[in-house]
Amino acid sequence: MSAINYSEKIPNNVNLSEDRTLQRALEHWQPNYLQWWQDMGPEGSQNFDVYLRTAVSVDPQGWAQFGHVKMPDYRWGIFLNPGDADRKIHFGDHMGEAAWQDVPGEHRANLRRIIVTQGDTEPASVEQQRHLGLTAPSQYDLRNLFQVNVEEGRHLWAMVYLLHKYFGRDGREEAEALLERNSGDADNPRILEAFNEKTPDWLSFFMFTYFTDRDGKFQLCALAESAFDPLARTTKFMLTEEAHHMFVGESGVGRVITRTCQVMNELKTDDPAKLRAAGVIDLPTIQRYLNFHYSVTIDLFGADQSSNAAIFYSSGLKGRYEEGKRSDDHKLKGQTYKVLDVQGGQLVEKEVPMLNALNEVLRDDYIKDSMAGVERWNKLIEKAGLPHRLKVPHKAFHRNIGTLAGVKVSPEGRVVSESEWNAKVDEWLPTAEDRAFVASLMGRVVEPGKFANWIAPPVMGINRQPVDFEYVRFG
Helix, strand or coil, X not given: CCECECCCCCCECCCHHHCHHHHHHHHHHHHHHHHHHHHHCCCCCCCCEEEEEXXXXXXXXXCEEEXXXXXXXXXXXECCCCCCCCCECCCCCCCCCECECCCCHHHHHHHHHHHHXXXXXXXXXXXXXXXXXXXXXXXXXXXXXXHXXXXXXXXXXXXXXXXXXHCHHHHHHHHHHHXXXXXXXXXXXXXXXXXXXXXXXXXXXXXXXXHHHHHHHHHHHHHCCCCEHHHXXXXXXXXXHHHHXXXXXXXXXXXXXXXXXXXXXXXCCCCHHHHHHCCCCCHHHHHHHHHHHHHHHHHHHCCCCCHHHHHHHHCCCCCCCCHHHCCCCCCCCXXXXXXXXXXXXXXXXXXXXXXXXXXXXXXXXXXHHXXXXXXXXXXXXXXXXXXXXXXXXXXXXXXXXXXXXXXXXXXXXXXXXXXHHHHHHHHHCCCHHHHHHHHHHCCCCCCCCCCCCCCCCCCCCHHHCCCCCCCEECC
């Protein structure tokens, strides 16, 4: 069923009204969610009418409609891609068997852990971004922030539905806990470290939505292969929404770069001090932000060697990115993959069993995808006639997980001493001064069609609306 029923208290396309126990449980969770949104969602947005897209179907041809919605009245719901009755498991030890419609007992704990970890990232990013509306560089950007936020909230609903429907009391308790942890909380933080970092300014937000939401894309693509069919169908629809979040990041950073290049050409200088004095963000600062967000995000893929990754794959819980397009045997027994190690103060490659290196396989797929977007940013600099180029740092740079945790490596991939790291780290990662400067630019601009000085307008508006459309009506 692709249409979504909005007449119910919880919009859905899963025939929720036919399962009264589940419906009651989710209706009991709903007020706690709305209270969390009020307490931890976008600050000061309670009376705003925002031009948002809302899912009305899961048909890729016409799945969303746009219109002004009061922020707290957004209808969060439960949407799964249509099922395929003949779907087979296509990797791992159960390859060729029918996909599971329920949770096999022996995989229950691992599946619950996967769903909880994914679910925990969704409200975390809303919490990280909750103050950004107060410093939006335009109405267009404010609207995009709110669109990202409501969809992260929707993705939380997607995971909570699975927990409630398939995991009994354990699932209900985990669903409650998803609203009790808070990003950066000293006593009850979010599960993954990147989701406890602050997102204090819009350059951080754009980098986060480019790099960290891209991690979301790769994790969701791996889960969309799952033998557990409801998880695969849920994550496939989440990916439809996730694409906009990465667009916000890529186009946002691109517009910052475009504006900086304009001013570099006007002033005929690449001197960071002169560019900062002119109120734009110099390219070396953009590079340092890039280095930070990229390195924090590639840690999210986990340790380079992981027995859990091997178990998740062999048991059919989580596949590889685009599993169906790969030409191997989809079981991977006896196959190897190269990971990095440090020997004698040098980075070296070593072969390890591929099943144990599946986090690294996914990380490498992600890196390739990330680099493509950075090249698109470089095209903007090239088009402005400037020689500067941005680049992603070496994957061993600034790592805190796995074999490379704590090894000091330059952005070029050279192992360096503690003293050299300390001498150069301010060239490589954002300094307190960088962050203070970027924060100083964050003044709120809310007149339709007007933009802060440090960012260029977009090429076109949302849903074919003009750039100066009234995206947000302030109550």
